[in-house]
Amino acid sequence: AIRSGTRRPLKSISDMIRGKTGRFRQNLLGKRVDYSGRSVIVVGPELSLHECGLPKDMGLELFKPHMISELIARGYAQTPRSAKLLIEDKDPIVYKVLEYVVQDHPVLLNRAPTLHRLGVQAFQPVLVDGKALRIHPLVCAAFNADFDGDQMAVHVPLSLAAQMEARMLMLSSHNILHPANGKPLALPSQDMVLGAYYLTRKRLGAKGEGKSFSSFEEVMLANENKSVDINTIINVRHRGVWYKDTTVGRVIVNNILPEEMDYIDDLIDKKRLSKLVNETYLIAGNKKTVIFLDKLKNLGFDAATKAGLSIAISDILIPDKKHKIIDAAQKEVDDIQDKFKRHVLTDGERYNKVIDIWTHATSNVAATMMNGMESSDQGFNPVYMMADSGARGSQDQIKQLAGMRGLMAKPKKSMTGGKGEIIESPITSNFKEGLSVQEYFISTHGARKGLADTALKTADAGYLTRRLVDVAQDVVISETDCGTINGILADDLKEGEDIIEPLSERILGRTILEDFIEDGKVLIKAGTMIRDDEGTMISDSNIESIQIRSVLTCESLRGVCAKCYGWNPSNHKLVDLGTAVGIQAAQSIGEPGTQLTLRTFHIGGTATRIIEQSEMQTRRAGVIKYSDNLESADAKDESGILVTRCMVRHSKISIIDKDGQKTTEYNVPYGANLNVEDGEKVEAGTILFQWDPYTDVILARQTGLVELKDFIENETYQVEAVEGGKKQMVIVESKDRNLSPHVEIIDKKGTILAGGTILPVSANLVVRRGDKVVRGQTLVKIPRAIGKTRDITGGLPRVTELFEARKPSDPAVVSEIDGIVKFGETKRGVRKILVEGVDETVRKYSIPYGKHVVVHEGDKITAGTSLCEGSISPADILSILGPKKVREYLVNEIQEVYRLQGVKIDDKHIEVIVRQMMQKVSIDEVGDSQFLPQDRINRANFFETNEKLQSMVVITDSGDSELEEEILVEKQEYLEINKALKADGKKSAKSRKSKPATFNPLLMGITQASLNTESFISAASFQETTRVLTDASTSGKTDYLQGLKENVAVGRLIPAGSGSPHLKNILVSDPELASNEEKTPAEKKSEKEVV
Template sequence: MTKIFLNSTYQNNNSLEFWYINKHLDKNNLKSIICWLVSQYGGQRAGAVLENLKRLGFEQAIQAGVSIGAGDITPPPIRDIFVPATGQRVLGTSRHYHLGQLTGEEKAQQAIDGWFSATELLSSAIISHFNNFDKISPIHIMAFSGARGNITQVRQLIGIRGLMLDPIGKIITSPIRASFREGLTVTEYLISAYGARKGLVDTALRTANAGYLTRRLIDVLQDVVILQIDCGPLGTEGCFITDFKDETGNILVSLKKRLLGRVTAEPLKIGKTTIIRNTEINQTLAKIIAKLYPNGVYVRSPITCGISLGQLSRNGVCQLCYGWDLSLGDLVELGEAVGIIAAQSIGEPGTQLTMRTFHTGGVVSGQALDRLRASGAGRAIFPQSIPGRLVRANGGIIGFILYEKCTLIISCPNGVRTNYEFPRGVVLLIRHGQWIHPMQELAQTIDEIQLNRIGWQKRPYRISSQFSGLLYSRNQNNKTKNLWILSYSRFNQKTYKTTFGLNYKGDWFGNQSKTGLSLEFQHKNFGLISGLDTFQINQKHIKLRLEPGKIVENSIRSGKNLKKRFNNDGRIRSWSRQKITIQKIGSLLTPQSKKVSTYYGIRIEPGFYLGELTFYTPVAGDIVQALPKIEAFFEARSYQSFHRGLTQGFYTLIKLGFSQYFSAMSALRSTQQYIRNAVQLLYLEQGIYINDRHIELVVSQIGLIMLTDEGKKLSELDYNQPLTLITVCEALFISSIIKTNPIYEPVIIGITKAALIKNGFLGPASFQETVKVLTKAAIEGQEDRITGLKESIILGQPVSIGTIWCNESNYLTLS
């Protein structure tokens, strides 16, 4: 019915050809249709359709009357099974930790990984439950309409809240297992308060950081305007554009999407047709170029624009280097203030997304590890031997990394066989002949973790003793070792009776072996061992050989295939016919390192320093954590690696015999493109795509030339201020006058410094360091030509953009 109403909206508009829409119209699809309407029919005719769409939306929303009632909140049945099973599986990691098989951080990571996977699977189960049983539920309609809400909020409502964040972004390993429908316990309410507090703190405090970044971008870009149609021969090179990929090779932004709205910088051969240079790339042409040139092409860019490289009069870019106006789908107009648009486009997502934590309540969200799970139960069969080796995978799990691709067959009891293909580099978590349960994890990638909004933070971890005793070590393998501490407190000694009971459960008993039987040894002090395929008993009496001083490693073997398990590791203190006294041992898994204590046999007390190790702990990588990284690139912090690469690249080209101009320009452009890609990746990790041209406008303003001591003779010319930082074109222009080659090197300065060294003094003085800027301007007798937007507003003059710029074109030419 909605499709009929919606298509009638287009049919009733006589100015458009009628066409029928037969697809689910969420926010993204509606955006695509609006863009298509604007490009095909223009803004005026598309505006009439949008008016009808707005009226249709209001009318249908009033008649629908969608609301939420308690009866609409029905959790899927699998929730009651899945959540307790995950809790038991995570609880099992504590036993491995106490045995010294896991470090504390690996135990925490396994807990985080297990609950994160559980919430993802539960989210999929909720979607499947709605699609199959309750499609017209108000919750389903609202959450999946694309207008408001998402699956994360629905999961908290009817599934589980899951893992939470503390105020500094660290993940709390204890999840909230309840949903809002059933209510939270007191403990869960306190844990939930962490996330709520983080949302309030981020909204109140972190929004200021995003706003300050926007202000700095505005100041550095406020005078960047479209000045002319073509910048001439200086901007002919362009930038190389290809698919934007992450470190693992996954395509984040396609070449087709990046090419849309750009202008070609070189002729392109398409069949028998040649696309000349300076051709606008529309939707159709972008699709063809991406198909014929998958490795990328050169396009015009603000980074290589001749105007931005060093025009002495006014800052700006040309039409062809900028490309389309993204709001109109056509070539940008002369006089357009593209700098202000770029600054707002980069700063606005940071301002808005700081409140994302507030809306989701501090719940961890993202994408789970790349894993493969079994679709059903069966026996695992590998048809052939597989080359590889054992590795310690994510969270301390022992896996088998594949050197070549392999095939796994899971044979079900009903005779059905399922084949799985694993590529090279995958870590297998199962063995040949192992029984596989439904949804059991079969393999995972070798990467430690690949979460969209979860990062890793490197930090040292201090290892200290939790109790007193004697310290000694036992090597597990060539990479790890166990530090064991014998506790001498008499309260930590355990006593076991020496009479062991053997109970057999089965239909057959004898002195022969039989496959498929299960033996269970039962005693109140021991655990159970079952599920043995074969077991052989050749004697009626089983003896345990124990001696005082012997280390009991949680089990004692005597006879063939017999294992008795104790609750704790320990050293046998005394032994008699009536009892065995075992001294408790605590163990810590530590790597072989010079930072771990090697003084064994000494008596230690609680809190004794044993060593230090470095680990990576997961933290929430939302926009709040990404903003300082983005700011560090824009401000060109000294610890950023691109500074060293810029200098090394410049002097490498000089040693190869290239000119100073070519070396400086090549090093600058490669570094600017590196910064563009790094900032783009930080935003894409948050699910935000910012057009490359906006970031390119920023980096074009922060790449300059720094004169060395020999080159400072240029400042002796009749200029208003010492030319310490200039552009390459200015250096070429001045050297042609004084007939000498200045010595300089390329540098990347921050946006704050770039705003303060702009021509004039009104703009920098209104930004920051007002007294310093005005004092320097007064001493040096500086002039301000009032070319920027801020200067015009301060003096109450019309800003020189848009139609006013067209009327003042003669003034710009004279300048």
């Protein structure tokens, strides 16, 4: 920058328009508004859901213009000046008028940061004394507000249209479902949950047990007369049905339910409450649900107050078995250490096993502690009740109070899941016993990490939301049905083999693509939206997957269509035209991002590990079927027991039911021990196969003698430890890159029977040169870095990496064709792998030094198989497996991260963003179009152009016409010209069919996609302002103002919601007036006579 005389850099024009404080972001996209105020919030439990308490003084100031006109109208003042003075003097009459003015005039409340649209809601103001705003307890979740000094802003909508929008769309009682997942958001929390839980808990031996009552009223009367307690077990008759063994409290809860609902005879905790509110919404509708929520709030607070639950240190019960469990674990750890000293185990194996023992011990202590608390005082222990009901606290926190704190993380910047990130001596004390000095010191790290993470990560999450909003801002519902015949395949979402989200839940609120037929009957017609009943129907049938419409395959030219999107999660109705689904998607993904980053803070840095699975049980009975590529071999394991080993990767075992249908499919890990045979009948719960989760193995592929290649002591391997005279050989990184240690199997003549796999660094050789081995025997063990600590710190960067479609830090090399693996030569440590396809094609791949190759010579592989370890890059999936697979991959991977945190987001939101990432195509062959090669064109424009080309021909010989050669002419026009020429006896023109253009799909990261949008105003207001504007002006771009951002910037109504183009031409008329005008006086007269 140019500096002034005083060395101060001068502010250039580009400085003035770019950045957060520049013209775009400061003045055009975000403006300050008049008529607003802010104040501290306090809880207002006496309010209804649609009300908020507004301080009188604030009301006077905000409604001043309305007040002045009303005072003059009522004759209390003659001029605006005198009215103003009345208001400033706070004349008693003013407050009377104020009551009238605020009646039916909604106000908007907003709490910063506004992470999603529910951060601004409309309320009906109720005037209160004091200076604090009063907030209904149930809307706190939406605002993410608490009452430790939070402040909120009030805005007054002035125009009639604004008031109407506030009342119809933004009123808090119309927004009780979460737009991200359609679950209720206005849910009772804390005290209210505790109250409902206390009411519905049973206590044996309470006063009046076993009495029977003929109605709810009788129960209430008996309770008021103290002849039964709240928790007494009784029988009651309701709508002609006897309910046995219910409680007085449950009757009280059922008494406030809307009459459409059935009797609820359950213990009500937070989860059950959420389900109950959801059911009420579906059965009884919005209005009754809101009334029910208010009654529930009152009942919950009332019950919690009367129950008088409080906790004392004596309620925190330390289990008696705790020391036994810890001593047993310590003994196991000592055994492991002993084995390590005897060199049976490597250091990595020892560390993993120690961490695992302590993880198990901690969860054992926690389990016995919870059991102890549950049985104390029939489960009426207040600490247990608070956690069990979901009101406050978690098992994890109680574990630290009464069990043991467990393992702690080490001070480290990044968590990779490698060795040494968890301190292996756990904290065995809890907070009730008190920590030792060493334990206290270890603890400090976790607590600080929590606080530091919080501060750093909030900014990252905010930036992610901003990029998401920018990429998806112009996705609006533009038509009801685009008429596409494409869709996506939905199936159960699995992690490993466990179903995490069943098919019926994944397709809720989506449109079905094809008729759903069972036994020749059409049960659900194509184009039907799937609600609960249809979902149940589909899950009861035996099908694994179903085709549904999706925004990923929607063919609308601009925006997406309602049928492809499905229902709007926030009201369970088909989404309206003009809904800004792009913004909704961005907010739904970004909002939990901020929540996720704050997650480490609460547990206080104790390390939680995922306990690895090591066996697979079948969930259903049936007949075993091996996949075609599954090969097995019998060999002895380390302990000398004969086992059947799986010899290939990517093989599967299926369970076939009696109808011959495949019910479930399991992936078998390489080297797993198979416990069942092909064609065997099994019961549910049979163990199919087992494996060691902590070590990868390399098995002998043939029977023969071991030959070691490139094994040089202290160069490619080191001898670690002597155990019973046996040395353990561990591969180390060699300075000479041409050496690549591998194991081959030869026969007595020295002919190679099986080529070797290059051994990765830190692999342990189990066999020695000259050993005789049989097929399936373990040759090499490779310790796995697992036991990743779960923490969204790993999560947010992962989400960003996926949305930006970046290459992973160490991507796997992937095969582009189906074929058979052959190993090539090794040069400077780089291994060549050849894949020979069916039609003699050969592809060569180079594997970098030190990477573990996961295929063997002679393996049959399919396109998209990784040849070495590492995660697959989305760009590779796109180029090899096509756009369908990459969309599926992105949606599932992003969901994975959120699911680990227990955050539920509807698939369709992620799909909207992925659609935007894939909206551009790159022109491959130009054909007869106007495109240039490598042009980046919007997918819709590309198909539109190609469609136009189909109705055109290219002139090859103009004949006697006035047409030029090599130009495009409409087919119809060409035929007419030739007809005329023929009639005149002239030479007709000749033509050929037009050639369409071809394309390659592109995958862009969200930042790149936002900068490549059609609108330059939108791109400039996002990032790189100067560059975008320069490019736009040099190429003379036009902005057609079709998205939301560019319209906000130029100050027009946005083309979404009530500003939608399809609402522009609506005329409002009074039907009675219209019908009267058309009739003659005589007709009107005759009508009167009839009446």
